[in-house]
Amino acid sequence: MGNCIQGCKDYFSRQKNTNIRLTLPVVCFVWQIAMIILFGVFIRYDEESDTHWVETKAHENITSDIENDFYFRYPSFQDVHVMIFVGFGFLMTFLKRYSFGAVGFNFLIASFGLQWALLMQGWFHSLDPHTGKIYIGVESLINADFCVAGCLIAYGAVLGKVSPVQLLVMTLFGITLFAVEEYIILNLLHARDAGGSMVIHTFGGYYGLAITWVLYRPNLHQSKRMQGSVYHSDAFAMIGTLFLWMFWPSFNSAITDHGDGQHRAAINTYLCLASTVLTTVAISSLSQKTGKLDMVHIQNSTLAGGVALGTAAEFMISPYGALIVGFFCGIISTMGYIFISPFLEKTLKIQDTCGIHNLHAMPGVIGGIVGAITAAAASESVYGKQGLINTFDFTGDFKDRSVLTQGGYQAAGMCVSIVFGVVGGAIVGSILKLPIWGDPADENCFDDEVYWELPDEEEEHQESIPPILEYNNHMIHKQQDL
Numbered sequence: 372m373g374n375c376i377q378g379c380k381d382y383f384s385r386q387k388n389t390n391i392r393l394t395l396p397v398v399c400f401v402w403q404i405a406m407i408i409l410f411g412v413f414i415r416y417d418e419e420s421d422t423h424w425v426e427t428k429a430h431e432n433i434t435s436d437i438e439n440d441f442y443f444r445y446p447s448f449q450d451v452h453v454m455i456f457v458g459f460g461f462l463m464t465f466l467k468r469y470s471f472g473a474v475g476f477n478f479l480i481a482s483f484g485l486q487w488a489l490l491m492q493g494w495f496h497s498l499d500p501h502t503g504k505i506y507i508g509v510e511s512l513i514n515a516d517f518c519v520a521g522c523l524i525a526y527g528a529v530l531g532k533v534s535p536v537q538l539l540v541m542t543l544f545g546i547t548l549f550a551v552e553e554y555i556i557l558n559l560l561h562a563r564d565a566g567g568s569m570v571i572h573t574f575g576g577y578y579g580l581a582i583t584w585v586l587y588r589p590n591l592h593q594s595k596r597m598q599g600s601v602y603h604s605d606a607f608a609m610i611g612t613l614f615l616w617m618f619w620p621s622f623n624s625a626i627t628d629h630g631d632g633q634h635r636a637a638i639n640t641y642l643c644l645a646s647t648v649l650t651t652v653a654i655s656s657l658s659q660k661t662g663k664l665d666m667v668h669i670q671n672s673t674l675a676g677g678v679a680l681g682t683a684a685e686f687m688i689s690p691y692g693a694l695i696v697g698f699f700c701g702i703i704s705t706m707g708y709i710f711i712s713p714f715l716e717k718t719l720k721i722q723d724t725c726g727i728h729n730l731h732a733m734p735g736v737i738g739g740i741v742g743a744i745t746a747a748a749a750s751e752s753v754y755g756k757q758g759l760i761n762t763f764d765f766t767g768d769f770k771d772r773s774v775l776t777q778g779g780y781q782a783a784g785m786c787v788s789i790v791f792g793v794v795g796g797a798i799v800g801s802i803l804k805l806p807i808w809g810d811p812a813d814e815n816c817f818d819d820e821v822y823w824e825l826p827d828e829e830e831e832h833q834e835s836i837p838p839i840l841e842y843n844n845h846m847i848h849k850q851q852d853l
Contacts, residue, residue, distance in 0.1 A: 394809075395535050399483075402539070406486045413490060413498075417506035443629055444509040450621030451516045453614060455481050459523045461611030462670065463725060467601040469531045471819040476538055480526060481519050484542045488518035491550035496558070513625050521549045521571050525579030525796070527725030531597070531817035532588065537808045544799045545578055552791040555784075561769050562784035563746070563762075563777075565636060566623030566681025568738025573788040576732025580721055581796025586804060587720045590813040597817035605666045612670045619644055619677035623684040628761060636684035639693040640677055646697030647676030647704075654705040668705045671730045675704035678734035682742030682781070685762060687753050696741055703737070704729045732792075739785030747778025 418427050419439050427433070436442075456478060463473035492514055493505030522545040526538060533541070553570050556562050564570050591598075600608075624636035655668040676697035680688075688696070707729030715721040715728060751759060759765060763777055803810075811821045819825060 398536055398539055402483065406490075409490055410486070413493065413503070413505045415504045415506050417508040417511075420508050441509050444513060444625070447621045447625035448509055448513050448516075450618040451513055451625050454618050454622055455516050455519060455523065458611050458615035458618065459520070462608055462615065463527060463530055464611065465600045465604050465608040465667075465670065466531060466597065466724075466817050467599055467604050468597050469817050469819055470604060470607065471823040471825075472531065475823070476535055477523060477526065479535060480522055480538055480542050481516075483539055484519040484522050484546050485512075485515040487543065487546050488515040488550070491546055492518060492553070495550050495554040510626060517567055517571055517626075518546050518549050518553075520567070521545060521575035521578065524572065524575030524727055524731045525582060527727040527731075528579030528583040528723050529586065530724040532583070532586065532591070532722070532724065532811070533803065534808050534810045535822060537803050537810055540803060540808070541582065541799060544795070544802070545575075548578070548791055548795040548799075549574060552787055556787055557784075560780045560784050560787070561764070561772070561777075562742075562781045563685070563764070564682045564742070564784065565625075565627045565632075566640070566677075566684045566738075568678060568681035568683075568735050568742065569785045569788040571735075572678045572681065572731040573735030573739060573785060574792045576727050576730075576735055577789055577792030578796040578799075579727050580715075580723060580732060581793045582800040582803065583723060584719065584721045585797055585800025587722060588813055588816070591722060591816060593814040594816040594818070600666075605670070608670050609666070612673065615674055616644055616648075616677070619674070623677065623681050627685045632685040632762065635687070638690065639684050639688055640680050642690055642693040643676035643680040643697035643700070644674070646694040647701040648673045650698050650701030651675075651705050654702050654709075658705070658709050665708075667726070668708055671726060672701055672704035672708065675700040675730055675734040678731055679738040679741060681735075682738045683745045686742070686745045687749070687758075687762075688741075688745050692745075696737075700734055700737060704734060707733055736785065736789070739781065739788070743778045743781035743785070746781050747775050749774040749777075 415421075418424065419441065424436075424439065428436075428438075459481075460474040460477035463477065464470040466473065489507060489511060490505070493507065493511070496514075497507075497511070498505055519542075522542045525541060525545055529538075529541070549570070552574055556564060556570055562569070620637040620640040623640040624633045627633040627636045651668055651672040652664060655664045655672075656662050658668075659665065679700045680693060680696055683696075708726055711733075712723060712726050712729060715723060721728075746763065749759060749763070754762060759774070760770075763769075763772075763774070765772055811818070815821050
């Protein structure tokens with residue numbers, strides 16, 4: 372009993388002094404009980420995952436189980452799921468003393484968020500008006516992972532500076548906002564965004580940037596010794612990069628229409644990513660006096676092409692067009708890490724730990740612009756009459772929409788995602804700034820010891836690890852040398 376009390380005292384001694392404590396166990400237990408109740412009330416299997424599938428097959432003259440959507444979507448779901456839990460998690464392990472927090476809290480956020488996402492997206496997209504139930508299948512799981520991705524992107528901006536309870540609150544509001552802006556963009560505006568350049572990356576990027584701007588820490592330099600990488604932490608982060616890079620074609624094509632649209636989205640993303648790697652390496656080398664490569668650029672900017680092609684992935688952008696998008700994304704994203712990140716921190720007081728502005732927000736906007744231009748330039752001679760209808764879903768209330776009008780709505784969708792991200796992030800950031808969440812003190816940021824039990828040898832020798840490089844601020848050291 373005495374050890375338990377002392378452990379609690381030690382825990383809170385490492386936090387800011389606050390009047391109210393919201394503990395992680397209470398939040399997790401209460402949330403999970405709430406999810407059990409809400410799932411019991413609303414969530415049911417859809418017709419393709421229910422035992423009545425046998426009757427459905429007979430009624431619709433389906434001769435084989437291979438026609439079940441599971442066999443079309445599950446391979447893509449596997450890839451997207453790996454990206455969410457392995458790719459995003461390991462990409463953020465670059466900090467030398469925050470690997471547990473990067474992977475562990477990524478795991479927590481995703482598991483917390485996907486349950487709420489199934490409910491929120493279900494209420495907006497698939498609530499049966501007759502039964503009041505939400506019917507879920509494998510495509511629902513993919514969309515839930517997409518929804519969570521926006522919050523994981525935002526996590527990158529505040530990595531190491533917030534408590535796990537703050538992360539859960541950020542995810543709760545983030546998924547709620549995501550579901551609303553997704554409904555506006557995809558349903559009301561009828562914009563196309565299969566890979567989520569606008570809905571996921573632009574929203575998630577600006578949501579995280581707005582939050583970290585509100586949560587600005589003027590004394591963050593007190594944890595400067597922790598704001599860097601070591602050799603092995605950068606190697607682990609590169610694992611996340613490679614998983615994301617390999618599976619991004621699945622991410623952009625996962626929920627596109629079966630057939631040519633899905634096929635084309637995978638090809639376009641594949642080519643765009645390859646092009647991005649080459650220009651990222653080139654700019655990274657040119658930016659150094661010695662011609663050496665910066666691992667920060669290789670870990671992050673090589674993925675920017677996948678982000679930027681999300682909207683136009685299923686369009687007839689052509690293979691060389693995909694290479695062009697990747698070419699410019701590698702340049703712009705890498706230049707962002709070199710010049711824009713230091714500017715944002717110094718001038719706008721935006722402390723973006725992972726540089727999500729350069730990997731997600733800025734490439735997401737590029738993707739929205741590319742999507743709008745490509746949609747407006749679409750023609751029947753390139754797509755064919757039925758191809759235009761299938762690609763842009765010109766059916767029902769939208770059957771008379773022209774491609775120029777579609778291009779305008781694509782641009783409007785991008786603006787909606789930015790507004791939701793910035794305004795929503797500022798509001799949520801203000802909530803997270805309340806002194807009730809047990810966030811770490813300035814001197815304890817970027818340190819796993821605040822929230823994790825560490826091996827004894829790590830605790831004993833943590834001060835012996837010298838600072839190596841300051842993430843996202845490498846140019847500071849280089850400018851001092853000039």
